[in-house]
Amino acid sequence: MIKVYNLKYSYDKKKNAVDNISFHVEKGEVFGFLGPNGAGKSTTQKILTGLLPVQDGEAFVAGMKVKGQKSEFFNRIGVSFEIANAYDKLTGFENLKYYAGLFDVETFDCLELIKSVGLEDVKDMRVGNYSKGMKQRLIFARSMINYPEVWFLDEPVTGLDPSSSRDILDIIRKRNEEGATILLTTHNMAVAEELCHRIAFMNEGKIIAVDTPRNLRLKYGEKRVRIEYGENGNILSEDLSLESEEGRKRINDLVSSGKIETIHSEEATLEDIFIELTGRRLV
Amino acid sequence: MGKRFYATLKKDMKIAWREYFFHVTLITAAIFCLVLKFIVPYTFENISFFIYLEEGALPFSVEGFDSEFTSGNLTFVDSREELVDRVGKKPESYGAVISKGDEYPEIELVLQGYENNKFRNLIELQIERGLSEFLKGNFFYKSDYQVKILNPQYGSNPISYSDIMLPLFIVMESSFIGYFLIAVLLFMEKEQRMHTAFLVSPGRTVEHLLSKALVMLVLGLISAFGTVIFLRGFDFNPLYLLMFLIVSSFFGSSLGLLIGSFFDSLSKSMLWVMASMAVLVIPVISYVYPPFSPLWVKVIPTYTMIYAAGEALLDSGGTVFYRYLSLILMEGLGIFVLAHIFFKRALLRKN
Numbered sequence: 337m338i339k340v341y342n343l344k345y346s347y348d349k350k351k352n353a354v355d356n357i358s359f360h361v362e363k364g365e366v367f368g369f370l371g372p373n374g375a376g377k378s379t380t381q382k383i384l385t386g387l388l389p390v391q392d393g394e395a396f397v398a399g400m401k402v403k404g405q406k407s408e409f410f411n412r413i414g415v416s417f418e419i420a421n422a423y424d425k426l427t428g429f430e431n432l433k434y435y436a437g438l439f440d441v442e443t444f445d446c447l448e449l450i451k452s453v454g455l456e457d458v459k460d461m462r463v464g465n466y467s468k469g470m471k472q473r474l475i476f477a478r479s480m481i482n483y484p485e486v487w488f489l490d491e492p493v494t495g496l497d498p499s500s501s502r503d504i505l506d507i508i509r510k511r512n513e514e515g516a517t518i519l520l521t522t523h524n525m526a527v528a529e530e531l532c533h534r535i536a537f538m539n540e541g542k543i544i545a546v547d548t549p550r551n552l553r554l555k556y557g558e559k560r561v562r563i564e565y566g567e568n569g570n571i572l573s574e575d576l577s578l579e580s581e582e583g584r585k586r587i588n589d590l591v592s593s594g595k596i597e598t599i600h601s602e603e604a605t606l607e608d609i610f611i612e613l614t615g616r617r618l619v
Numbered sequence: 620m621g622k623r624f625y626a627t628l629k630k631d632m633k634i635a636w637r638e639y640f641f642h643v644t645l646i647t648a649a650i651f652c653l654v655l656k657f658i659v660p661y662t663f664e665n666i667s668f669f670i671y672l673e674e675g676a677l678p679f680s681v682e683g684f685d686s687e688f689t690s691g692n693l694t695f696v697d698s699r700e701e702l703v704d705r706v707g708k709k710p711e712s713y714g715a716v717i718s719k720g721d722e723y724p725e726i727e728l729v730l731q732g733y734e735n736n737k738f739r740n741l742i743e744l745q746i747e748r749g750l751s752e753f754l755k756g757n758f759f760y761k762s763d764y765q766v767k768i769l770n771p772q773y774g775s776n777p778i779s780y781s782d783i784m785l786p787l788f789i790v791m792e793s794s795f796i797g798y799f800l801i802a803v804l805l806f807m808e809k810e811q812r813m814h815t816a817f818l819v820s821p822g823r824t825v826e827h828l829l830s831k832a833l834v835m836l837v838l839g840l841i842s843a844f845g846t847v848i849f850l851r852g853f854d855f856n857p858l859y860l861l862m863f864l865i866v867s868s869f870f871g872s873s874l875g876l877l878i879g880s881f882f883d884s885l886s887k888s889m890l891w892v893m894a895s896m897a898v899l900v901i902p903v904i905s906y907v908y909p910p911f912s913p914l915w916v917k918v919i920p921t922y923t924m925i926y927a928a929g930e931a932l933l934d935s936g937g938t939v940f941y942r943y944l945s946l947i948l949m950e951g952l953g954i955f956v957l958a959h960i961f962f963k964r965a966l967l968r969k970n
């Protein structure tokens with residue numbers, strides 16, 4: 337559904353915000369974009385949705401070349417923005433109605449839609465008076481109004497409370513089960529692990545790894561254990577690698593000393609892997 | 620088109636209403652109407668009459684008459700040429716040349732050109748009254764007098780002060796309401812980052828812009844029809860006024876769209892809005908004071924618009940009207956095309 341070949345983009349002709357990336361997203365896949373601030377995730381999404389021109393390289397979305405897209409293209413995609421944007425002077429409901437009116441294809445019932453993101457009570461309030469999270473849920477709802485085949489979501493749950501965030505994630509999963517292909521940008525590891533079939537780690541404009549969350553862990557994550565033991569009346573704990581000679585020896589020593597209180601296997605999180613790969617934190 | 624344009628129009632109407640565009644339009648029109656109706660009623664007090672009395676024109680001699688002297692708002696001058704010259708230099712003045720006739724003296728009225736018959740009668744009466752007072756009742760003249768019109772381009776119909784002012788209002792307010800307000804709409808969209816949402820939808824830019832222009836036309840129609848009906852009643856052809864407004868409001872809106880697309884914010888555009896407005900107002904001077912109408916003023920679109928508005932209200936339906944309209948339409952279209960190009964380009968900036 338999405339094919340990207342050697343895409344490059346520079347805002348200032350000096351530094352590449354997106355630096356020669358290539359990836360494929362299959363139909364029905366949820367593809368996650370993870371990376372620290374300024375990695376180029378949003379820039380990539382903007383190029384693919386036609387908000388920024390293709391400077392170098394090639395991209396195809398829903399079988400159409402990304403360049404001079406016509407309305408057919410926009411009838412088939414949905415885009416939710418990192419910075420929530422809506423008409424402040426219109427109510428939430430009116431904003432959806434207006435947007436629905438722009439499409440040639442079948443659209444959601446606006447009332448149902450606004451209910452589904454939990455904004456029923458404020459549907460007749462002007463968006464200017466919405467809280468940040470309400471506005472974000474509104475534009476999330478707006479982005480799916482045309483049952484998009486390819487759905488671009490730039491940080492859809494960042495800043496939402498846990499329960500709203502749960503609702504949104506459930507909707508994303510449901511739409512995906514109904515066949516939507518989704519490109520999801522997030523900083524939230526749990527979200528990425530839960531929803532994404534595959535994840536691309538992005539840093540400084542480059543994709544440094546692409547794989548399923550499980551494979552990434554297997555490939556890059558070290559198998560570790562955390563052991564707590566008592567010594568001179570104190571409880572001490574140590575993190576030990578199962579993959580190093582030194583680690584295994586230390587574990588043996590602790591086991592034979594008979595002082596162990598607890599042993600936990602420590603799975604590497606995506607965040608650990610990311611730090612290992614880049615030396616940078618995700619958020 | 621259909622559904623999409625309707626959704627867009629509905630949105631723009633709501634925003635215009637909630638941003639008080641309609642209120643502002645009505646209040647401005649109301650103020651204009653009230654000022655013209657009650658505060659500056661048309662009186663003869665600030666009007667001057669110039670009179671040239673030919674030697675021997677009157678069948679009796681006038682005591683103490685010495686050519687160049689003033690009595691009330693009557694000023695006697697030395698020659699017909701001088702009279703024409705002085706009337707031409709003062710927009711609110713009229714003249715009468717009184718010359719010797721076969722039996723009674725003959726009168727030639729010298730008018731500015733925008734007076735109608737009703738008004739002419741008033742002037743005639745005024746001159747007659749002034750003269751009889753001056754001549755202590757000894758004044759008779761032949762009623763079929765001649766008329767010289769200084770500025771025939773005015774046509775011959777409009778009436779009072781408010782009739783002179785109406786075309787100005789219809790151009791500067793009703794037609795140019797859109798100039799400023801439509802730019803405000805565009806800046807608001809940019810500020811709320813709505814252009815990005817629009818860009819990833821199947822919305823068409825032409826519809827996006829035309830819908831706003833249509834809102835401005837509605838505002839213009841309210842302001843123009845309200846004002847004209849209040850000041851003149853139904854003594855005009857609504858079709859001409861409608862045609863005029865469609866064309867002139869489109870021009871004003873296109874200009875606003877150009878400004879709104881070219882600049883990122885209201886403050887950045889302010890200087891240009893002011894400067895262009897200053898230029899667009901210049902033809903008003905020519906209209907009020909016709910001797911000042913050099914070519915460079917005539918090419919400013921508002922010049923044509925003011926006279927076209929005059930024509931629309933005159934109900935003359937002459938070819939001049941249609942010629943003016945097509946000219947304004949062409950200019951408006953040109954600017955709209957330019958605005959559209961800039962708008963599309965601006966959409967892709969700052970994302």
Ligand SMILES: Nc1ncnc2c1ncn2[C@@H]1O[C@H](COP(=O)(O)OP(=O)(O)OP(=O)(O)O)[C@@H](O)[C@H]1O
Pocket residue numbers: 347348353371372373374375376377378379380418969970
């Ligand atoms: N409009 C712009 N003009 C100039 N440079 C920009 C612009 N937008 C982004 N950049 C630069 O491009 C690079 C990538 O930015 P981008 O927004 O794509 O990052 P991101 O991965 O989405 O980050 P975040 O997690 O903060 O959303 C950054 O260095 C940023 O400074």
Ligand SMILES: [Mg+2]
Pocket residue numbers: 377378379418490
């Ligand atoms: Mg981003």
